[in-house]
Amino acid sequence: MTKVGIIDFKTCNLDSIRRASESCGVEVIVADQPGELAGLTHVILPGVGTFARGMENLKARGLDAAIHELVAADVPCLGICLGMQLLGEVGTEGGQEIPGLGLIPGRIERLLPRRPGDRIPHIGWNEVNFRDGGPLFADIPSGRDFYFVHSYHFVTADAKDVMATTPYCGMFSSVVGREIVFGTQFHPEKSQKWGIRLLRNFFSY
Amino acid sequence: MLKIRVMPVLLFKPPTLVKGRGFDSWRRIEVPQTAIRVYNMREVDELVLVDITASGEGRSPDLQLIDQLADDCFMPFAVGGGIRSVEDVRGLLSVGADKVVVNSAAIETPNLIDAITAEFGSQVLVVSIDFRRDAAGKATVHSHSGSRPTGLDPVAWAQEAARRGAGEILLTSIERDGNMEGYDVEMTRQVSASVSIPVIAAGGAGNYGHMVDVLENGGAAAVAAASIFHFTEQTPKEAKIYLRERGFATRLA
Numbered sequence: 001m002t003k004v005g006i007i008d009f010k011t012c013n014l015d016s017i018r019r020a021s022e023s024c025g026v027e028v029i030v031a032d033q034p035g036e037l038a039g040l041t042h043v044i045l046p047g048v049g050t051f052a053r054g055m056e057n058l059k060a061r062g063l064d065a066a067i068h069e070l071v072a073a074d075v076p077c078l079g080i081c082l083g084m085q086l087l088g089e090v091g092t093e094g095g096q097e098i099p100g101l102g103l104i105p106g107r108i109e110r111l112l113p114r115r116p117g118d119r120i121p122h123i124g125w126n127e128v129n130f131r132d133g134g135p136l137f138a139d140i141p142s143g144r145d146f147y148f149v150h151s152y153h154f155v156t157a158d159a160k161d162v163m164a165t166t167p168y169c170g171m172f173s174s175v176v177g178r179e180i181v182f183g184t185q186f187h188p189e190k191s192q193k194w195g196i197r198l199l200r201n202f203f204s205y
Numbered sequence: 206m207l208k209i210r211v212m213p214v215l216l217f218k219p220p221t222l223v224k225g226r227g228f229d230s231w232r233r234i235e236v237p238q239t240a241i242r243v244y245n246m247r248e249v250d251e252l253v254l255v256d257i258t259a260s261g262e263g264r265s266p267d268l269q270l271i272d273q274l275a276d277d278c279f280m281p282f283a284v285g286g287g288i289r290s291v292e293d294v295r296g297l298l299s300v301g302a303d304k305v306v307v308n309s310a311a312i313e314t315p316n317l318i319d320a321i322t323a324e325f326g327s328q329v330l331v332v333s334i335d336f337r338r339d340a341a342g343k344a345t346v347h348s349h350s351g352s353r354p355t356g357l358d359p360v361a362w363a364q365e366a367a368r369r370g371a372g373e374i375l376l377t378s379i380e381r382d383g384n385m386e387g388y389d390v391e392m393t394r395q396v397s398a399s400v401s402i403p404v405i406a407a408g409g410a411g412n413y414g415h416m417v418d419v420l421e422n423g424g425a426a427a428v429a430a431a432s433i434f435h436f437t438e439q440t441p442k443e444a445k446i447y448l449r450e451r452g453f454a455t456r457l458a
Contacts, residue, residue, distance in 0.1 A: 011325075015275060015301040048298065049326045082326075117207075119403045119426060121328045121372045125208040125250060125456040145208060145456045147251075147281055149303070149328040149372075167206055190281050190303065192248050193458060 002203050005040040008032040009057040012048035020189035024200045034066035043070050047082025051091030052098050054082050076180040078202050084183025103181045105157035111169045118169045121151040128174050130164040135205045136198050144194045146186035208456040210250040210427035211441045213434050215240055217256045226383035228351035241277050249441045256286025257350045260309040268296050275301025291320050308333040309348040322370030332366040333375040334359055351379045360399045367400040378408035383432050385411025388419040397424030405429050413447040
């Protein structure tokens with residue numbers, strides 16, 4: 001029986017991801033304490049806001065350690081937007097080096113414009129491309145648009161961890177994944193049909 | 206590549222949506238719930254809802270209503286009207302808004318922009334700038350739903366907002382709003398050229414050709430429209446097909 005935990009670390013709107021997850025027919029709980037994470041089959045780390053504040057809030061509740069324990073116990077984890085970025089080793093907002101969860105090696109760097117059309121933040125619908133998108137993209141063709149709203153991106157240490165890319169400021173990793181830990185820079189809960197499909201795929205994993 | 210967004214704007218004067226001409230002669234139309242459900246079914250790119258009398262009446266956002274509306278909204282949802290504080294933003298984000306739109310309060314206290322973006326990041330904040338042109342054609346920013354002249358130059362204010370951390374600018378021509386005779390392409394061009402954040406053009410769309418004009422010649426990253434989607438047979442989806450046929454990248458699911 002699928003039981004999904006959405007981590008509430010007080011950085012963002014959980015309503016959308018909760019409703020989108022519920023629409024996939026799974027049981028969903030919202031958890032802001034490690035004690036509430038028992039019995040989960042899947043965990044989602046959402047997030048909007050700054051890397052520093054995100055890590056601060058996770059650590060304040062012991063949720064950083066709790067997430068590590070879940071992954072060690074083979075519970076698949078999906079990080080969304082800031083949540084994806086927090087999976088990395090280091091965030092660089094404000095010119096500082098802020099340690100992340102370190103579940104997928106890599107750094108979070110600011111998007112740098114390459115062409116005049118590259119305005120920052122990257123806001124809107126853009127295509128997600130892959131050759132083999134892995135389990136998240138079952139029945140989702142490459143090249144479909146998903147909704148992005150961010151100024152930073154995940155630079156993986158290992159190219160193998162890049163599952164999909166998106167053309168903007170050159171090209172950046174829009175989906176990363178290592179074993180049971182995944183991250184999407186876009187918001188599947190705001191990406192309508194294809195976003196909901198991706199969530200379903202995650203819950204079937 | 207990043208797609209051009211076509212965004213319906215819902216202007217709200219509780220308890221219904223309204224349509225005006227030149228920010229005046231407001232006519233009541235349907236309740237927001239109805240419009241949101243329709244747009245949700247049509248899978249529009251993004252939706253903007255602004256309570257246009259909140260600031261003038263000293264009201265804060267109605268979180269209970271936004272909570273209800275957000276429940277029907279499976280697409281990006283930006284909400285504005287009467288936002289004066291970081292806590293107002295926190296409340297709106299927590300009930301389902303993805304982004305907030307700030308206008309009058311940011312003009313009164315520009316530091317609000319810095320405070321909101323320091324707390325939540327630039328990507329949640331759209332700074333909305335309404336402007337009028339005088340008889341000589343000079344443009345100045347007006348707050349409180351167009352009722353208070355501020356003396357600010359739209360370009361300079363947009364630059365300041367961007368510098369303070371705004372994620373996007375929503376730029377609306379007051380006199381063109383609701384008249385369906387085209388956007389103020391020239392001001393859009395000037396503002397887009399002066400900032401490196403996305404500029405959403407609003408105010409004046411009467412047909413899809415107007416959208417082409419403001420995208421091609423105005424440098425807009427997105428086009429917003431209210432009247433044409435409410436009062437004509439034109440739809441966001443048709444607009445995107447039209448734009449795509451003319452070489453613009455739009456999202457067609």
